């Protein structure tokens with residue numbers, strides 16, 4: 001009989017426990033992806049849909065070469081599974097676990113329902129380094145602070161990798177990939193990314209070969225391309241966190257001089273597990289501030305200011321550069337994500353959920369755990385958050401992390417002729433410098449949307465009203 005593997009955030013063949021188990025159990029395996037319409041799930045954003053479309057297309061062909069058809073359906077998960085089980089005659093279903101409470105509820109209901117009909121359901125650990133419930137404080141509570149979480153995670157055995165199932169064949173993918181509309185504006189991303197499992201593995205090895213040793217210092221400089229850019233691949237599970245972990249560990253064994261760089265890189269990877277750890281325990285992380293007092297925060301309401309931020313027209317160059325990088329590529333460098341999020345939630349005093357929602361729609365790596373947890377971290381509303389009074393100064397940060405201005409010049413070309421000294425703060429440049437660069441503020445480039453000093457005081461006052 002046929003075994004069914006229901007793929008969700010694990011669009012890969014290698015190190016895929018659910019797929020490996022299905023292949024071990026039965027000679028005939030069908031893979032299923034469902035564009036789920038269950039109302040309790042957050043629909044993927046536009047950029048993510050674009051990625052997903054191409055990732056499914058790639059996976060469909062690769063699975064077909066192994067004789068495994070990929071069926072792509074659209075609907076409520078339970079009903080769709082019923083139909084596919086009927087069509088294939090499968091008597092067992094395998095999946096890798098997902099962790100949001102609403103997702104777990106859907107999965108648990110399906111498991112019970114299918115159990116009543118003698119269909120065996122097997123769930124596997126495939127999406128994080130360590131299952132969220134296997135890490136707890138001494139008192140048995142979830143961690144709310146990253147550092148002790150990381151110290152504990154490091155002591156755990158990270159499972160060995162599973163090989164891609166062998167076997168050849170020539171199944172035909174169903175060709176239903178196009179049913180899920182991808183927005184037109186996302187098509188321009190194609191020039192920036194190679195999508196799919198093979199591309200993810202290439203990316204990992206390029207990063208380990210070329211950038212790893214520079215990672216601890218270079219990772220903060222947005223113009224230096226030294227981070228791994230694995231985030232969208234990890235988001236869709238084209239590569240597993242375990243594959244990344246084991247490959248990096250192997251480097252530090254082979255080259256002990258790289259041990260510190262590997263440690264730094266893996267601690268960043270562990271933030272992903274930490275986000276999932278939080279999501280597992282708190283479904284509402286995207287909606288509700290994890291520190292309840294922020295529920296009383298008097299956020300400003302300004303559609304005009306929000307739009308200026310979204311369009312990269314705040315008049316603060318490094319912020320505008322980041323927002324335009326996001327719009328053009330579906331990605332933004334981590335340091336700049338922190339700066340734009342801090343400007344929105346602190347200086348502009350707009351609700352962080354507005355920023356989170358924009359990122360959700362525009363990021364190719366928009367991730368139900370990482371996006372919410374990171375926004376709460378920057379806004380100061382999260383459990384292990386950057387303290388509210390730590391308000392980034394984007395002008396100082398620009399001077400520090402983009403000293404030669406190459407990041408700003410790339411994304412905000414209208415400022416390119418300004419000398420480095422004034423590039424990050426054109427409003428403070430002497431009129432003759434602006435004139436020489438051919439820039440009229442307010443015309444060629446906006447004047448700053450907020451006064452950084454006054455808005456900082458305003459944010460601190462709003463915060464102190466809460467306690």
Ligand code: FAD
Nearest residue numbers: 227228229230231268269271272334337366367370371374
């Ligand atoms: P690398 O530095 O090479 O790190 C490797 C991997 O580790 C990443 O791919 C990612 O999976 C994980 N990782 C690294 N840093 C973090 C972090 N701070 N938190 C969680 N995981 C991390 N990351 C997402 O994957 N999806 C999101 O939707 C997302 N939204 C964010 C929103 C804000 C406001 C901020 C400040 C950060 C957000 N991040 C998000 C985290 C981080 O910015 C990205 O993971 C990182 O920039 C991706 O680039 P990279 O793959 O080159 O990272």
